[in-house]
Amino acid sequence: MNARTKFLLGGLLVLGPVGYLMASSIKQTGVYYLTPTELSTKLAADSTFRDVGVKVGARVVPGSIQRDPGGREYAFRVTDGAQTFPVIYRGIAPDTFTDSVDVVVEGRMGRDGTFRATNLLAKCASRYENAPQKYRETPGYKAGTVGGSRA
Amino acid sequence: MIVVGELALWIALVMAAWATTISFAGGALRRSDLIASGRRAIYATFAMVLTASMGLWTALLTRDFSLEYVAGHISANMPNVYVFTAFWSGQAGSMLFWALILSLYSAIAVYSNRERNQVLLPYAAGTLGAILLFFLATTCFKANPFTRLDWTPMDGRGMNPQLQNPGMAIHPPNLYLGYVATAIPFAFAIAALITRRLDAEWLAVVRRWSLLSWFFLTVGIVLGMWWAYVELGWGGYWAWDPVENASFLPWLTGTAFLHSIMIQEKRGMLRKWNVVLVVMTFLLSIFGTFITRSGVIESVHSFAQSPVGSWFAAFFFLSTGATIYLVATRLRNLEAKAELESMVSREAAFLYNNLVLVGIAFAVLWGTLFPILSEWVRAEKITVGPPFFNAVNRPLGLLLLALTGIGPLIAWRKASTANLKRQFVLPAACGLLLGGLLAALGMERGYALVTYTLSGFVAGTILQEFYKGVNARRSIHGESIPRGFVRLVARNRRRYGGYIVHAGIVMLFAAFAGLAFRSEHDITLRTGQQFETNDPYGHHWRFISQGASTDKRFNRVVTSVSLETYRDGKPIGFITSEKRQYFDSAERPTFEPSTEVGIRTTAKLDTYVVLAGVRGDVAELRVTFNPLVIWVWLGGALMAVGGLIVMWPQAERRRTRQAGYVSVLAPAHTAVSTS
Numbered sequence: 001m002n003a004r005t006k007f008l009l010g011g012l013l014v015l016g017p018v019g020y021l022m023a024s025s026i027k028q029t030g031v032y033y034l035t036p037t038e039l040s041t042k043l044a045a046d047s048t049f050r051d052v053g054v055k056v057g058a059r060v061v062p063g064s065i066q067r068d069p070g071g072r073e074y075a076f077r078v079t080d081g082a083q084t085f086p087v088i089y090r091g092i093a094p095d096t097f098t099d100s101v102d103v104v105v106e107g108r109m110g111r112d113g114t115f116r117a118t119n120l121l122a123k124c125a126s127r128y129e130n131a132p133q134k135y136r137e138t139p140g141y142k143a144g145t146v147g148g149s150r151a
Numbered sequence: 152m153i154v155v156g157e158l159a160l161w162i163a164l165v166m167a168a169w170a171t172t173i174s175f176a177g178g179a180l181r182r183s184d185l186i187a188s189g190r191r192a193i194y195a196t197f198a199m200v201l202t203a204s205m206g207l208w209t210a211l212l213t214r215d216f217s218l219e220y221v222a223g224h225i226s227a228n229m230p231n232v233y234v235f236t237a238f239w240s241g242q243a244g245s246m247l248f249w250a251l252i253l254s255l256y257s258a259i260a261v262y263s264n265r266e267r268n269q270v271l272l273p274y275a276a277g278t279l280g281a282i283l284l285f286f287l288a289t290t291c292f293k294a295n296p297f298t299r300l301d302w303t304p305m306d307g308r309g310m311n312p313q314l315q316n317p318g319m320a321i322h323p324p325n326l327y328l329g330y331v332a333t334a335i336p337f338a339f340a341i342a343a344l345i346t347r348r349l350d351a352e353w354l355a356v357v358r359r360w361s362l363l364s365w366f367f368l369t370v371g372i373v374l375g376m377w378w379a380y381v382e383l384g385w386g387g388y389w390a391w392d393p394v395e396n397a398s399f400l401p402w403l404t405g406t407a408f409l410h411s412i413m414i415q416e417k418r419g420m421l422r423k424w425n426v427v428l429v430v431m432t433f434l435l436s437i438f439g440t441f442i443t444r445s446g447v448i449e450s451v452h453s454f455a456q457s458p459v460g461s462w463f464a465a466f467f468f469l470s471t472g473a474t475i476y477l478v479a480t481r482l483r484n485l486e487a488k489a490e491l492e493s494m495v496s497r498e499a500a501f502l503y504n505n506l507v508l509v510g511i512a513f514a515v516l517w518g519t520l521f522p523i524l525s526e527w528v529r530a531e532k533i534t535v536g537p538p539f540f541n542a543v544n545r546p547l548g549l550l551l552l553a554l555t556g557i558g559p560l561i562a563w564r565k566a567s568t569a570n571l572k573r574q575f576v577l578p579a580a581c582g583l584l585l586g587g588l589l590a591a592l593g594m595e596r597g598y599a600l601v602t603y604t605l606s607g608f609v610a611g612t613i614l615q616e617f618y619k620g621v622n623a624r625r626s627i628h629g630e631s632i633p634r635g636f637v638r639l640v641a642r643n644r645r646r647y648g649g650y651i652v653h654a655g656i657v658m659l660f661a662a663f664a665g666l667a668f669r670s671e672h673d674i675t676l677r678t679g680q681q682f683e684t685n686d687p688y689g690h691h692w693r694f695i696s697q698g699a700s701t702d703k704r705f706n707r708v709v710t711s712v713s714l715e716t717y718r719d720g721k722p723i724g725f726i727t728s729e730k731r732q733y734f735d736s737a738e739r740p741t742f743e744p745s746t747e748v749g750i751r752t753t754a755k756l757d758t759y760v761v762l763a764g765v766r767g768d769v770a771e772l773r774v775t776f777n778p779l780v781i782w783v784w785l786g787g788a789l790m791a792v793g794g795l796i797v798m799w800p801q802a803e804r805r806r807t808r809q810a811g812y813v814s815v816l817a818p819a820h821t822a823v824s825t826s
Contacts, residue, residue: 018510029538092763
């Protein structure tokens, strides 16, 4: 066996499993990332899509957040402008979760048209740095217009 | 000073352009006057970028809110420490910060090589000039920190409170120091490719810089983990977020290079591979900066979304293309000087180590880019999260851990059965003993058991190596054990420093496996109500709410809840967690409230309490038991110490240096200068 074959063999020995692991894990753990419109299109085309866990990126409808007084259940509505649907989330909401922020909810769309989220991520839109244009038009500063970044 | 700074930034841009042109021209024409001019232009660039940085710091510290950057990132009532660090907390400032570090590094590299490596130096200086040119041009045209507002606000927006943390003050600079240091090896690799001088010469320069980069990346990543753990309050320290991955990628390839370089030094093998690793590490650093700064991948962290993205993409593809061309046309010069003799040898073990590291890097890159890739290919955005990264990296990580133990034990060229028996018996026994013990104690998780078995094995390897070394010194020099230990490490810094790094790695793996046993409880408590549960070790815990209190401190209002805590019936004090609302100097709230986690740390367990919210006297809390977390920080610290030992210049070298041979420029950076 010459050196080249040995290199190749060793390479295959390691990279083979790497490739296999990657392919199988993507199949098992990949999650669709959709907008509300895309989700409703998918559901209209194929109703079994309900049973697939998805992530939806959308904006919280201002004033729609309701907290259940006893526990930590949140009910709110999200929208992408065209499609709007209600979401129920149980758990701790991040500090940044407030009116009209962009959120990513992960979970399933129920038959009643309510999205049951198991995971809620919020990002403060104003934290993005392309805000200065908007910020220049605002006289003075408002709470929540945030600059800063993580390096 | 601010105007001077702004002016200096533009002069720096011109200087960098001059350094690039004249250095390449000087190299091609072999004119030493041009080369010297290029060298001086690099020094001048550094001086100018430093002046520009002083200008920005002046603007920040004098709180000149007419500058958009100042108004956008600090407020009048912020402590000066964070005003100082605001320099790199925003996009424009961080670009300037990149340029500052790069110009400093370039000046040091050029200065310390000015009398050596005459053939390589002009091309290396030219390449560094070109990278500087890119960063300065981006700063000047796309993200200028000196941009003025057309009105002057009374106060600034302030800094995100999550960034007002000592960890966050030093984490980004460390990461930048690491990222940027990869540019020097890249520049020398390009120089070596252009001149076709691909022997040991360029590697000697590159090794120390790669170590420096590795050191800062390690420290930066661990600090970032610590920051996420104490500040973000989701109970963990690593979430496979794109920004985290971006810092991990160059660390992986850099680590691979630091191992494979030994093969080239000893055996003249893996020469193409080493060039590829150096280039890859640099490109991944650029990619990391690009991901952080462009918001190209949706990430909770993608705070920055801006026009610099397209410039970065252009620079990225340009440097990739140039490198591919150079490597392709110089394959002939990169032939190996020796052949791999056996699959059971140290060379082979290092080769596997490299393949695993690069395999992990590839998987992480793939997972990070998958949303973009799937959108291109299938027009559907599919994301992969922690389950993907864990599924792939757990087995690969364990393979790497095993190799950490095998590598130092196995002989060069071809290992004999006798060698294997002599070296492996003790470490293997250590591993099996630890694994068996834990299984007997009732540990059930398969991955955790394998991790601890391998950790025992690697720890055994390291102990055996130290024992043999110290023992040899005792019999030869008659030294006592502590003295022998110190001398052993001091005389063989690369080898034993490396083992200390490995010991840090073992701690990290042991800590990661501990997370398999974490448990989490969401609880709602009125004042005086209690919550009882058992931790993963079976100890009984009782938490009694002391109710919520609110008070005003400095620039924030703090709502806190204390839990009186009992462990197995014995009182162990209070754990307090807080919600903070920051205010600007006009008493208006800035930002959303942020969480201050209450953590009680022991060697075995962190009890981690997050205050989710308070309504009346009802506190909503999340209590998490995180086993072994402290070993992540200790392991990280040990890796840094090991890295420092490896980097520290040898005593003999220091003497030559004192004789006036090399650098007086920056004593703190002597470890950096090449020899």
